[in-house]
Amino acid sequence: MGKIIAFINVSLDGVMQAPARPDEDPRGGFTHGGWGAPYAAMASAGEAMANAGGLLLGRRTYENFHSVWPKRKESPYSAYMDNVQKYVASRTLKEPLPWQNSTLLSGDLVNALTELKKSQDKDLVIMGSGELIRSLMPDNLVDEFVLLIHPLVLGQGQRLFADGVPSTPLELVSTKTTDKGVIAATYRPIT
Numbered sequence: 001m002g003k004i005i006a007f008i009n010v011s012l013d014g015v016m017q018a019p020a021r022p023d024e025d026p027r028g029g030f031t032h033g034g035w036g037a038p039y040a041a042m043a044s045a046g047e048a049m050a051n052a053g054g055l056l057l058g059r060r061t062y063e064n065f066h067s068v069w070p071k072r073k074e075s076p077y078s079a080y081m082d083n084v085q086k087y088v089a090s091r092t093l094k095e096p097l098p099w100q101n102s103t104l105l106s107g108d109l110v111n112a113l114t115e116l117k118k119s120q121d122k123d124l125v126i127m128g129s130g131e132l133i134r135s136l137m138p139d140n141l142v143d144e145f146v147l148l149i150h151p152l153v154l155g156q157g158q159r160l161f162a163d164g165v166p167s168t169p170l171e172l173v174s175t176k177t178t179d180k181g182v183i184a185a186t187y188r189p190i191t
Contacts (some may be wrong), residue, residue: 002053002120003143004113006133008160009036011150015157016130019150023065030157031119041148041182052084053122059090060128065127087116087124089132097110110139115140115190130160138166144188145170 009019019036024032027102057065069081087101096102103181105112113136116124124135126142136142145159170187 001118003123004117004126004136004141004151005052005123005144006058006126006142007011007130007146007148008126008130008133009041009150010160011035011152011154011157013153013155014159014161015154016128016160017092017157021068025060025158027159030155032137032154033058035152035154036148039178039180040181041178041184042178049125051123052125052187053120054085054087054124054128056087056089056124056132058112058132059088059093061128062086062088062090062093062097062099062102070099075188086098089129089135094165109135110141113141122143130162133160134162134165137168139191142189144173144186146184146186149183149185 010016015032015035017030018026020034022033022038024033024035059074065081069075069078072078082100084101086097086099086103086104088097089105089109093104097104105116133142169190171190173186173188175183175185
């Protein structure tokens with residue numbers, strides 16, 4: 001059975017909004033888009049992706065990724081993103097989804113993911129998708145959090161663990177520090 005792993009860039013003050021590009025997500029007047037790019041943490045902390053059998057994405061992240069990755073043919077990561085199986089949690093999207101290897105999760109999300117986890121030999125990795133992660137926490141569906149903690153404070157923006165998430169004790173499994181000061185910390189919920 002595979003695990004669900006949240007693999008997330010966060011600032012020191014917990015902001016996860018728009019780490020990749022200036023225009024990625026300006027909701028709420030957020031002006032710090034692209035804050036994670038100078039650190040290139042995803043490239044040096046990719047071990048969490050080694051056993052990934054697919055991506056689990058919320059609608060906003062799916063649409064954002066689809067608007068970028070199929071056009072970046074010069075990037076070796078683009079081929080991975082095109083070819084990996086993508087599972088999309090959305091109440092508004094309809095099939096067929098426009099990006100190859102994309103499956104819309106239908107019906108009750110908790111039941112769909114419970115069954116999907118049972119059928120997987122490899123892990124499902126959530127990238128971005130803060131609303132999705134927060135919606136899975138009450139049912140203990142996130143098996144690991146890999147947080148790429150960047151050495152900067154943004155002071156505004158959407159946070160991964162926003163007010164209202166359930167209290168969740170975690171155990172630290174491993175850490176790694178990149179040469180630019182990003183801490184890749186892996187945590188597992190204590191059940």
